[in-house]
Amino acid sequence: MTASQTLETPSGKGAGDENFPVGSFLIPRRLRPHVARYYAFARAIDDVADNPDLPPAEKIARLERFAAGIQGQAEGPGLEKATRLRASLLETGVPLRHASDLTVAFIQDARQNRYADWADLMGYCENSANPVGRYLVHLHGDRDPRAFAASDALCSALQVLNHLQDCGDDLRSLDRCYLPQDWMAAEGARTEELLGKALTPGLRRVLDRCLAATDRLIEQARALPGLLASRRLAMESAAIWRIARRLSAELKRRDPLATRVKLTKPRALGCALGGALAATLRYGEGRRP
DSSP: OOTTSOOOOOOSOOGGGSSSOSSOTTSOGGGHHHHHHHHHHHHHHHHHHTOTTSOHHHHHHHHHHHHHHHTTSOOSTTOHHHHHHHHHHHHHTOOTHHHHHHHHHHHHHHHOOBOSSHHHHHHHHHHHTHHHHHHHHHHTTOOOHHHHHHHHHHHHHHHHHHHHHTHHHHHHHHOOBOSOHHHHHHTTOOGGGGGSSSOOHHHHHHHHHHHHHHHHHHHHGGGGGGGOSOHHHHHHHHHHHHHHHHHHHHHHHSOTTTSOOOOOHHHHHHHHHHHHHHHHHHHHTTSOO
């Protein structure tokens, strides 16, 4: 790869395509530029990992360059977002691993397209989703291990919900299936059934098992707002928690192969405002949410 060759492969996706608010007004103004740099880096490497036209070896080579950029071992054309994020992380004292762990997950995407069981999937979420929450918790000055554990549960839940939303598209465009293969076998479901226009009974049962396990993660994350020192981050996390709970409910009653299952903007806004208001009122009473 020459120094002048670009590393990015922009998909056109942005913050508005996410299930949760990115850099919302709830984040303190002084921290929003740092959050924007983190999101820009995450979006760039995610686009590389999800590019159907790049062979796995090329994805891995590019992602390793991004990881080297975060560690200060590489710089130059194509690595501007990594360089800017590294400067941000050093300025704020946030560990570099909260960025570099994302590259580990996306390299895994280039190498692995099936997951043996739920534990295998949670191992992927440990690097693909949990660093995002840990970044925000660290950025806001929290160090409570309980907050990190609750954040991990929420981020893993959001990751699985996203996989369930996109289960058909992931297989069709990238030959990826994140549904646990042992549950697929137990329910008599075949991976190629995800290419259909509607869930088969077996696939429906697999999704329901995934949603039941995801609901347990969401319940573990319920305590997160009360473990955070920042009221604004508590409000943000309460809003995201409600969005996750509502999206899980939608996936239980709707078919992600037949239609795009997502919250309408009014419903998402209602969840966000409800969570933020609940957190605010409880803080006003002198106790954590």
